[in-house]
Each structure stands twice: as structure tokens, then as C-alpha cells.
Amino acid sequence: MNLIISIIKGVLRKPVGYIAKMKLRKLRNINNTASDKIVNAIDSTLSNSIAPEEKIWIERIEEVRSALNDSFTEITITDYGAGKSSFKRTEKEMYEGVVTTMTVSNACKGSKSYFWALMLFNLVREFKPSICIELGTCLGISSAYQASAQKINKKGSIITLEGADALYSLSKKNLQKLGLDNVTVVKGRFQDNLERILNENEPIDYAFIDGHHDGKATISYFESFIPHLSKKAVIVFDNILWSKGMRYAWKKITENKNVKISVNLRTIGICILDNDIENKFRFRVPLI
Numbered sequence: 001m002n003l004i005i006s007i008i009k010g011v012l013r014k015p016v017g018y019i020a021k022m023k024l025r026k027l028r029n030i031n032n033t034a035s036d037k038i039v040n041a042i043d044s045t046l047s048n049s050i051a052p053e054e055k056i057w058i059e060r061i062e063e064v065r066s067a068l069n070d071s072f073t074e075i076t077i078t079d080y081g082a083g084k085s086s087f088k089r090t091e092k093e094m095y096e097g098v099v100t101t102m103t104v105s106n107a108c109k110g111s112k113s114y115f116w117a118l119m120l121f122n123l124v125r126e127f128k129p130s131i132c133i134e135l136g137t138c139l140g141i142s143s144a145y146q147a148s149a150q151k152i153n154k155k156g157s158i159i160t161l162e163g164a165d166a167l168y169s170l171s172k173k174n175l176q177k178l179g180l181d182n183v184t185v186v187k188g189r190f191q192d193n194l195e196r197i198l199n200e201n202e203p204i205d206y207a208f209i210d211g212h213h214d215g216k217a218t219i220s221y222f223e224s225f226i227p228h229l230s231k232k233a234v235i236v237f238d239n240i241l242w243s244k245g246m247r248y249a250w251k252k253i254t255e256n257k258n259v260k261i262s263v264n265l266r267t268i269g270i271c272i273l274d275n276d277i278e279n280k281f282r283f284r285v286p287l288i
Contacts, residue, residue, distance in 0.1 A: 041122035057148035071104035077164035111141035124149035129205030136211020137162035140171035157182040203230035210238040215245025240269040
């Protein structure tokens with residue numbers, strides 16, 4: 001518990017360099033509501049500014065994370081993603097899945113760190129989306145951060161997709177333990193469920209595309225979302241510089257005519273799709 005309190009108090013605060021500060025200032029100077037909200041979320045994350053109500057939720061989530069990190073129970077999962085960045089899995093391997101055995105503790109390493117989970121939390125707090133879709137639940141840590149932000153907003157629900165049976169079961173238990181009844185966990189491959197989920201829940205205000213981490217697949221998921229988005233939508237991509245394929249995917253996504261503002265934060269990328277924004281803005285903000 002002492003470690004959790006230390007994290008919340010700001011031990012993991014990230015330094016910001018001169019270039020990043022200048023880029024954030026330019027992003028703010030677009031004088032657009034969406035860009036202001038992005039900068040607000042980044043500033044809140046960097047300063048670790050947490051209101052009392054937010055702290056209660058975050059402490060509870062980090063307690064769950066701590067318990068998962070301490071669990072050496074072995075689980076068998078079928079991984080439908082690209083694996084490590086050094087792997088060269090074929091499309092067939094990713095569709096059929098690769099069976100691996102690991103501890104819950106090792107699986108938890110795939111969850112977003114406190115800093116980046118807080119970034120997602122702050123983005124949801126700023127944009128206040130009604131319908132959120134997440135691709136890649138893992139153990140439910142990022143889902144919990146985003147869903148708790150919706151709870152505080154008193155608005156919204158999140159549907160999160162997970163391919164591995166063991167992770168699906170554990171994430172459901174973790175989210176139920178936290179009392180996050182605004183989260184629905186869907187089991188199965190993304191490509192088998194995404195179109196149905198989009199059709200049943202449109203318009204989508206916000207999406208977090210995590211998991212899989214294959215460039216071609218990421219572009220395909222992005223294109224699947226476009227017809228189902230609300231007029232002012234936010235899509236966040238994880239690990240945009242993780243591999244050559246993911247870097248290419250990020251480049252192609254930011255070039256898409258529907259993406260009006262894109263912000264490369266190295267680890268994640270944020271895209272605003274809003275036809276009311278006439279010009280196209282691309283930013284690279286080297287946070288860490």
C-alpha cells in the first residue's frame with residue numbers, strides 16, 4: 001500500500017523537456033476545443049494532478065495491479081497478436097493464435113503503466129465520451145482507468161475486447177471487484193467481433209486500439225471504425241513506434257483525410273476525427 005501511495009503522490013512524475021513544452025504550446029495555440037483537451041490531459045498527467053475523488057478510484061485500481069503483480073499463478077493463453085516486436089508472425093499464426101503459458105505477474109507486465117493509464121484516464125475525463133471501445137483488455141487495468149473516469153464524469157460506458165480466455169476471465173473478475181459495472185468484456189478475436197460491436201453501439205465517441213500490434217491489422221481496425229464514429233471522435237493507438245509495421249501504420253493513419261489532429265507521444269498516438277476542423281495538424285511531442 002505504501003508503494004501505491006507513493007505512486008499517487010507523484011514519485012513517477014515525468015520530466016518535460018524544452019522541445020516538448022514548445023510543441024504543447026503550439027498544440028494549445030491551434031485554438032481548438034479538442035487540442036485544448038489533449039493538452040489539458042497531458043498537463044494533468046505530467047503534473048500528476050489528481051482530485052480527491054479520482055485518487056480513491058486510482059488507489060483501488062493500483063491495489064488490484066499490485067495483487068496481480070504478486071501472483072505467480074500460471075495461466076495458459078492463446079495470443080492472437082504479433083507477440084514481441086522481434087517476432088515475425090504470419091497472418092495465419094495470428095489468426096489461429098499462439099498458445100503460451102505464463103504467470104499472472106508476467107501477464108500484468110502487458111498492462112499500461114501508471115503514467116500511461118493515467119493519460120488514458122485524463123483523456124476520458126476531458127472528452128467525456130459516451131460510448132468507448134477498447135481493443136485489448138489484458139487484465140483490465142487500462143479498462144478500469146477509463147471506466148472509472150466515466151464513473152466520475154457520470155457519463156459513459158466502455159466495451160473492451162479480449163481474445164485470450166484466461167485474460168477474459170481474470171479481467172472480468174478484476175473489473176467486478178472494482179465495481180465497474182459500466183464495462184462489458186467481450187471474448188474472442190477482434191476481427192470476429194469488432195464489426196458487430198460497432199454496428200450495435202454506434203456512434204462511437206472514443207476508442208483505444210491496443211493489442212495485436214500488427215501494422216496491417218491496426219490500419220484495418222482503424223478503417224473499420226471510421227463509418228461508425230460520432231462527429232467529434234477520439235481514437236488512441238498504443239505502441240505506435242513499437243515496430244516498423246506499427247510506425248508505418250501510424251504514418252498511414254495520420255495521413256487519412258478524416259484525421260484532423262494527430263499527436264505522437266512516442267508510446268501512444270492520439271487522433272481527432274472532426275470534419276468541422278478545416279486544416280490538418282500533426283504533432284510529435286517527445287514526453288519521455
